Amino acid sequence: MTRSQLLPRLVMAMLLLFTAIPFLTLLSASLQPLGVSPRGLKWPSNPRWSNFVEGYQVADMTPLLMSSTLIVIGVVPISLLIASLAGYGLASLRIPGARWMLLVFIAGLTIPFESLITPLYFQMKSLGVLNTRWAVILALIGLFMPFGVFWMRSHFVSIPNEISEAARIDGAGPWQAFWRVHLPLARPALTSLAILLFLWTWNQFILALVLIDDPSLRTVAGALGAFQSQYGTNVVLLASVSVLIMAPTIIVFVLFRKQFSKALLEGAVKG
Amino acid sequence: MAPITIDRVDKVYPNGFHAIHELCLNVEDGEFLVLVGPSGCGKSTALRMVAGLEEVSSGLLQIGERVVNDVEPKNRDIAMVFQNYALYPHMTVRDNIGFALKLAKVPKKEIARRVDEAAQMLELSEQLDKKPAQLSGGQRQRVAMGRAIVRQPAVFLMDEPLSNLDAKLRVQMRAEISRLQRQLGVTTIYVTHDQVEAMTMGDRVAVLMDGHLQQVDTPQNLYDRPDNVFVAAFIGSPSMNLYEAELLDNQLHIGSHQLTLPESVFVRRPALREYQGRRIVVGLRPEDLEDASITGPVPSGTTITSTVELTESLGSEIVVHFMLDESRVDPGNPDAAEDLSSSAVARFDPRSRCRAGEAIDIAVTIDNLHYFDIDEHTAIWG
Numbered sequence: 001m002t003r004s005q006l007l008p009r010l011v012m013a014m015l016l017l018f019t020a021i022p023f024l025t026l027l028s029a030s031l032q033p034l035g036v037s038p039r040g041l042k043w044p045s046n047p048r049w050s051n052f053v054e055g056y057q058v059a060d061m062t063p064l065l066m067s068s069t070l071i072v073i074g075v076v077p078i079s080l081l082i083a084s085l086a087g088y089g090l091a092s093l094r095i096p097g098a099r100w101m102l103l104v105f106i107a108g109l110t111i112p113f114e115s116l117i118t119p120l121y122f123q124m125k126s127l128g129v130l131n132t133r134w135a136v137i138l139a140l141i142g143l144f145m146p147f148g149v150f151w152m153r154s155h156f157v158s159i160p161n162e163i164s165e166a167a168r169i170d171g172a173g174p175w176q177a178f179w180r181v182h183l184p185l186a187r188p189a190l191t192s193l194a195i196l197l198f199l200w201t202w203n204q205f206i207l208a209l210v211l212i213d214d215p216s217l218r219t220v221a222g223a224l225g226a227f228q229s230q231y232g233t234n235v236v237l238l239a240s241v242s243v244l245i246m247a248p249t250i251i252v253f254v255l256f257r258k259q260f261s262k263a264l265l266e267g268a269v270k271g
Numbered sequence: 272m273a274p275i276t277i278d279r280v281d282k283v284y285p286n287g288f289h290a291i292h293e294l295c296l297n298v299e300d301g302e303f304l305v306l307v308g309p310s311g312c313g314k315s316t317a318l319r320m321v322a323g324l325e326e327v328s329s330g331l332l333q334i335g336e337r338v339v340n341d342v343e344p345k346n347r348d349i350a351m352v353f354q355n356y357a358l359y360p361h362m363t364v365r366d367n368i369g370f371a372l373k374l375a376k377v378p379k380k381e382i383a384r385r386v387d388e389a390a391q392m393l394e395l396s397e398q399l400d401k402k403p404a405q406l407s408g409g410q411r412q413r414v415a416m417g418r419a420i421v422r423q424p425a426v427f428l429m430d431e432p433l434s435n436l437d438a439k440l441r442v443q444m445r446a447e448i449s450r451l452q453r454q455l456g457v458t459t460i461y462v463t464h465d466q467v468e469a470m471t472m473g474d475r476v477a478v479l480m481d482g483h484l485q486q487v488d489t490p491q492n493l494y495d496r497p498d499n500v501f502v503a504a505f506i507g508s509p510s511m512n513l514y515e516a517e518l519l520d521n522q523l524h525i526g527s528h529q530l531t532l533p534e535s536v537f538v539r540r541p542a543l544r545e546y547q548g549r550r551i552v553v554g555l556r557p558e559d560l561e562d563a564s565i566t567g568p569v570p571s572g573t574t575i576t577s578t579v580e581l582t583e584s585l586g587s588e589i590v591v592h593f594m595l596d597e598s599r600v601d602p603g604n605p606d607a608a609e610d611l612s613s614s615a616v617a618r619f620d621p622r623s624r625c626r627a628g629e630a631i632d633i634a635v636t637i638d639n640l641h642y643f644d645i646d647e648h649t650a651i652w653g
Contacts, residue, residue, distance in 0.1 A: 162357035165324050170371035170418070171345035180370075184361040 030055075030240035037235055055240040059223040067133065068202060068220040074137035075201045076194055079144045083193065084186060086145070087152025088178055092164055102153065108146030116143070117210050124211055135211035136219070140204065144197055155189035156182065191259050199249055220245050272458060273335030273348070273425040274300045275321060280330030282316055282482075290316045291482045293330070301456045303449070304487075305473030307463055307505075309606035313482040314462045315430055321460060322351050322428050334426060347426075350419035354431040356411045358403040358418075364390075365399040368417040389421040392451070409440045416448070420455065427452070427459040433468065445472060464606065466506055470494070478502050480603070500552060500648040503641055504602035509557045509590065512615040513600040515645065516553040518546050522572075523553060523640075526597035530635060531572025542653025543642055551651065552600050554641035557590070560617035562625055563632035575633045579625050580614050589619040593631065602648075 021041060029038040031047035034054075055061075090098050090105075124135040159182065167177040183190075201219075208218035215222050223245065227238040253260060275298040282291035290313045298304045306314040319325040320332065323344035332340050339347050350371075358367050365386055366373075372382045390396045393413040403411055412432060419427055432448070433441045449472050452459050463469055469476045470490040477487040478501070486498040490506075497503035504510045516525045521537075523530040537544055563574050575595070583590040592614040599613070617633060625631050642651040 160355060160357065162353045162355055163359065165322075165344075166351070166353060166357035166359075166418075167370075168324070169322060169344045169349065169351050171374040176374060181359055181361075185359075187361075 026239050026242055029236060030243050032236050034234075034236055038239075051236060051240040052244060055227075055237040056244060058237060059227070059241050061220065061223050061241070061244065063216045064218070064220045064223050067217055071133055071136055071140075071204075071208075071219060072198055072201045074133065075140045075144070076197045078137075079141050079148050079197055080190055080194055082141070083145065083148030083152045084183065084190065085178075086149045087154075088156050088182055090149065091153045091156035092159075092182070093174060102150075105146045105149050109150065113143060114206075117207065120207075121210055130211060131213050131217070133212070133217055136204070136208050139207055139211065140201055144200070148193060148197070151193050152186065152189060155186055159185060188259070191256070195252060195256050195260055198252060202249055272300055272456060274298060274302075275426060275458060275460065276331070276333035277317070277321070278331040278333070280317075280320065280332060281328045282313070282320060282325065283328045289482060291320070294482075294484055296477055296484065296487060298458055298460060301458055303452050303459045303461065303472060303474045305461045305463060305469040305476045306479060307466060307469035307476055308479035308485075309505075309604050310464055311605065312479040314464075314479050316482075317479070318428050318430055318460055318462045321426070322349055323347050348424050349426045349428055350422050350424040351428040352415045352419050352430065352432045354434055356403075356415040356432075356435075358411060358414055360403055363400050363402055364395060364406070364414050364417075367403065367414055368421050371418065371422050385421050385423075386417075389417045392420065393417050408436050409444060412436060412444055416451065420451070425458065427457050427461075429459065429461045431463055432461075434463070434465070441468075448472065467508065470506065476506075478505060480505075496650070496652075497554075497641065498650050500554070500600060500602045500643050501604065503554050503643070503650075504607075505604060507556055507558075509616045509618070510602075510607070511554045511556050511641065512595075513552055513554050513602060513643075514595055514615070515550055515598045515600060517548075517550050518543070519548060521547075525553060525575070526595055528575045528577075528595065528597075529572065530575070530637060530640075531570075532637060532640075535638065536640075540642065540652050542651050546642070546644075546651060550645050552643040552645050552648065554643065555615070555635065556639060556641075557616045557618040559636040559639040560619075561634045561636075562591075562619045562623035563634040564624070565620055565622050566634045569634045573635050573637050575635060577615075577631060577633060579627050579629050579631050581627055582625060584621070587621065589621055589623055589625075591617045591619050591623070591625060591631075593617065593633070600648075 025041040028041055028043050030051055031049065032038045032044050032051075033046075033048055034051070089095055090102050095101075120139050121130070124130045124139065127138070129135045129138065163181060163185075164177060167181045172180065203221065204219050205221040208222060212218050215225065223241055224238060227234040227241065275296075277294055277296040277298075280291060280294045281289070283289050294313075294317060296304070306317060308314050316325060320327050321334075323339065323342060327340050331338060334347055334349070359370065362370065368389055369382045369386045372385065377385075386399070387396070390399055393416060395410065395413055395417060398406060398410055398414075403414065406414065412435075415432065429448075433444050436444060445468060448461075461468075461472060470493075473490060475487060476490055476493055478485040478493065480501050486493060486502045488496075493502060493506045497506060500513060504513060514525050516523050518524075518532075521532050521534075523532055560575075563569060577593040577595065579591055579593055581592040583592075594614050619625065643649060644651060
């Protein structure tokens with residue numbers, strides 16, 4: 001190994017440790033005997049795997065998992081559909097003012113999401129969906145649009161114009177060209193976007209907290225509240241439930257890791 | 272099958288760029304017309320206007336009896352082959368070829384029959400279930416052809432369909448496309464920047480430059496009687512040597528060289544007489560120049576003496592570069608930015624023993640020289 005290779009590898013190893021140590025600490029904490037206050041990364045001599053079962057029961061996670069799943073089902077497909085339609089329109093159709101619309105979407109990317117929470121609260125209230133899952137679903141669909149539209153547009157722009165023209169000459173109108181040619185071709189971009197939107201929806205916490213009063217209608221991240229009280233925190237069970245909440249994300253990542261790194265690279269090159 | 276009439280068609284882009292100037296062309300029923308010119312000359316724009324992918328700014332565009340200026344591409348009864356083939360990557364070859372028929376709601380059985388027929392014609396039967404990515408360049412090109420054939424359109428439009436293939440395959444596909452077109456008898460407009468393709472494939476060839484039609488004629492007539500300096504230099508390879516010259520008492524002075532023009536030249540080109548005592552442009556095709564040592568005796572006043580700069584032996588011929596002490600004329604082809612200080616080129620018989628650095632007598636076929644007005648760059652005929 002030459003010197004020029006050594007340095008990047010060292011940096012990578014450091015970054016890996018920075019990422020892995022907190023996670024391993026969390027995992028080791030989740031396996032400690034109940035009642036202790038784990039400090040730092042220390043693997044227990046008798047790992048208590050039953051903590052996961054106990055944490056799951058104490059936090060009553062089944063309705064919360066259901067709730068999160070429902071919210072994901074409400075958010076991801078609709079976001080994909082709207083984002084690809086809008087992205088296609090902005091990329092491939094001649095629309096008066098398309099440039100300005102795109103600028104508005106890009107501007108949307110720069111607005112910090114936290115600054116929108118209060119207006120969103122009143123918006124949902126006036127729509128009459130406050131304290132229902134629709135509040136989170138509608139808000140997330142809206143919040144994902146700048147990124148989603150931008151993402152899909154970047155994909156559609158990269159498709160050679162001749163393919164659209166060939167479809168036009170073959171007799172396809174804009175709708176047929178979209179459904180039969182462009183959407184099938186957009187599968188890689190759609191898959192990456194679906195994964196990203198799933199992760200962001202699954203990990204959503206603050207929006208559900210603000211817009212929904214009933215904890216059982218919120219996302220699964222809300223389960224953590226069960227272990228935190230005014231008088232103390234059950235750190236071991238808190239850690240074990242945290243691991244459970246992260247599990248679907250990790251599984252999705254492992255299953256789709258190729259798509260995922262491609263998605264991140266795509267963002268790096270085009271975004 | 273239908274004739275195409277392009278009548279004083281203009282194309283001006285919104286940014287003011289005038290791509291096509293009053294183009295007039297008639298393509299006869301079943302004819303293979305090649306549009307040729309350097310890049311940016313407007314040939315693709317013209318083709319895309321016929322396809323309906325570009326709007327016509329003014330003028331009249333007719334396919335058959337119908338004016339199609341405002342007709343959607345899909346209703347023009349045309350099929351187009353694109354330079355990069357524009358196959359649908361997610362569909363099999365079968366679906367690619369049958370896509371237009373599917374959209375037109377042709378019954379499934381009929382689609383299958385026509386796709387199989389086209390595949391057989393193009394030797395694609397084995398590839399029907401593959402995706403375009405699994406095909407070679409030549410096969411993709413064939414699929415693009417298949418997509419055009421299967422619709423049985425009135426007009427084929429082809430936009431440089433061979434330019435992505437390697438040289439050997441291009442020669443083969445050139446012949447195949449010509450054969451198919453003759454077999455099907457479909458009116459075809461074919462765009463290329465390659466004059467060899469233009470000459471070998473076209474029933475007629477239209478030469479475009481800067482959006483202006485320069486000349487449209489059969490390949491042989493373009494070669495024999497180019498209307499202007501641009502066409503003269505564009506058709507033929509290597510290019511025609513174009514030099515300034517002076518015509519004095521039937522003597523053509525090219526720098527210090529002198530050629531005697533026989534009376535027959537003036538009989539064929541009466542207008543040339545009016546150029547006595549004036550400067551003109553003379554064009555010498557490389558194939559009309561030969562090593563005088565192997566031609567046998569030649570009449571006086573038909574040779575040029577020069578020094579060989581470079582020889583390139585191609586086996587069947589020797590390309591010889593030599594200097595002439597006269598100004599070269601730029602034909603204005605942006606793709607072949609002329610180095611005006613470069614040498615003239617001749618194609619010698621391989622028996623020639625000439626070598627670089629040696630003096631040489633070059634026999635000129637006087638009857639085949641071309642003459643152009645020095646200001647207008649137009650051919651002098653009369």
